[in-house]
Amino acid sequence: MIARTAKELEKIGAAFAKKLSGGDIVALQGELGAGKTTFVRGVANALGIRKRIPSPTFTIMNVYKLPRAATKKFHAQRLVHADTYRLEKPEEIFTLGLDEYLTDGESIVIIEWAERVSRHLSGHNQLAGHKVKKIAIKITKNGRRINI
Numbered sequence: 111m112i113a114r115t116a117k118e119l120e121k122i123g124a125a126f127a128k129k130l131s132g133g134d135i136v137a138l139q140g141e142l143g144a145g146k147t148t149f150v151r152g153v154a155n156a157l158g159i160r161k162r163i164p165s166p167t168f169t170i171m172n173v174y175k176l177p178r179a180a181t182k183k184f185h186a187q188r189l190v191h192a193d194t195y196r197l198e199k200p201e202e203i204f205t206l207g208l209d210e211y212l213t214d215g216e217s218i219v220i221i222e223w224a225e226r227v228s229r230h231l232s233g234h235n236q237l238a239g240h241k242v243k244k245i246a247i248k249i250t251k252n253g254r255r256i257n258i
Contacts, residue, residue, distance in 0.1 A: 114253035119145045122256055123152025126245070130157075132186035133215040137224030140247035145254045146222045149247060150191050153220065157189055166193040166222070171206055186218045193222040200227040 113119035130136070130153070138146045147165040154163045158180035166172045171192040181187055190211040194203065203209060211217040221227065224244075246257045 111256050111258075112250070112253050113145070113256060116145065116148050119148045119247075119254055119256070120152035120155065123149040124156035125152075126258060127153040127156035130186075130218050131184050132217060134186075134218050135212060135242045136218070136220040137228065137242050137244045138220060138222045138247070139225050139244070141249060144247040144249050146247055147193075149245070149256070150220055150222070153218075154189055154191075157184060157186075157218070159189060163191065166191055167195055170194070170196065171208060173211070184218065187216040188218070190217050190219040191222075192219065194226045195223040197226065203227050 111122060113122055126149075136153075138149065140146050147163065151163045154161075154174060157174075158177040159174045161174060163174075164172070171190060174189045174191070176184065176186055176188060188211075190208070192203075192206075192208055194200070197203070208219070208221075211219050224242075243258070248255045248257075
């Protein structure tokens with residue numbers, strides 16, 4: 111699918127969010143400026159999060175508590191938005207505590223630049239049986255192509 115504007119990309123993220131539930135892991139891929147964080151803003155909005163959703167490029171990970179109605183609807187307590195672009199070593203995801211959220215069954219975890227840590231995610235014993243949903247966003251002359 112193609113998003114021609116940031117608003118359209120957010121709407122696609124919001125529609126995707128309806129399929130999420132606690133324990134889901136989403137691997138976002140795309141070059142700088144592709145719109146990964148914009149997509150996550152749409153997801154967060156659909157989950158009832160009304161806070162500003164900045165890129166976690168420098169903070170590495172932002173955690174947002176879901177409102178009560180959303181916790182029941184999505185069977186999740188929180189949205190975890192991680193960005194692994196600035197990690198020096200992929201295994202740093204474990205020292206940041208991201209692995210706890212990946213396996214708690216109560217978090218929806220979205221990882222930007224997931225390709226940088228995919229080997230460590232797939233090799234993590236506690237993730238066996240978890241399905242990682244992969245999304246690629248590519249800049250094209252017509253806008254952003256989103257492959258879900």
